Amino acid sequence: GQVGDAPQMPEVLDRVRVPTPGPGRPCTTPSRVLADKAYSSRRNRSYLRGRGIATTISQPADQVGHRLRRGSAGGRPPAFDPEIYARRNVVERCIGFLKHNRGCAMRFDKLVVQFYASVQVGCIRQWLRRLS
Structure with missing residues (x-):
């Protein structure tokens, strides 16, 4: 409950498995990751770059300021x-749907497995609701 979401990004992406139609292994690498400012960190960006995943993550104002303060040593801004x-x-709507489940919204579960x-x-x- 006290761990932030951003440091968990690599672990979450390692669990991604999208079944392909027909026989074959599931797809494990998304083509692009869309995330908010909280996920803009060197660790996350280098992880995604290493796996060849395109990113669309906005930069927080403090990171922009730090980069500009360093001048030419600050490097180029990330593509956005x-x-x-x-x-x-x-994604935000999906999270909103999941929060209808009170256990997810309040994070009562102490163990990651239970959450x-x-x-x-x-x-x-949600899937069953859409079927009916």
Whole structure:
């Protein structure tokens, strides 16, 4: 409950498995990651760059200031496309749906395994609602 979400990004992306139609292994590398300012860190960006995943993550004002203060040693700003970033609302709506499950919203679970299970139950409930 006290761990931030941003440091967990590599662990979450390592669990991504998207089934492919027909036989074959599931896709484990997303083509792009859309995230908010909280996920803009050197660790996350270098991890994504190392896996060849395109990113659309806005930069917080303090990181922009630090880069500009360093001058030419600060490097180039990371690429950012506002039109692609606008698609992030799909994820925000999904999180809103999951928060209808009170256990996910309040984070009552003390163990990661239990929280992961409550997120899965919330996803199943949403899926069943859409079927009916």
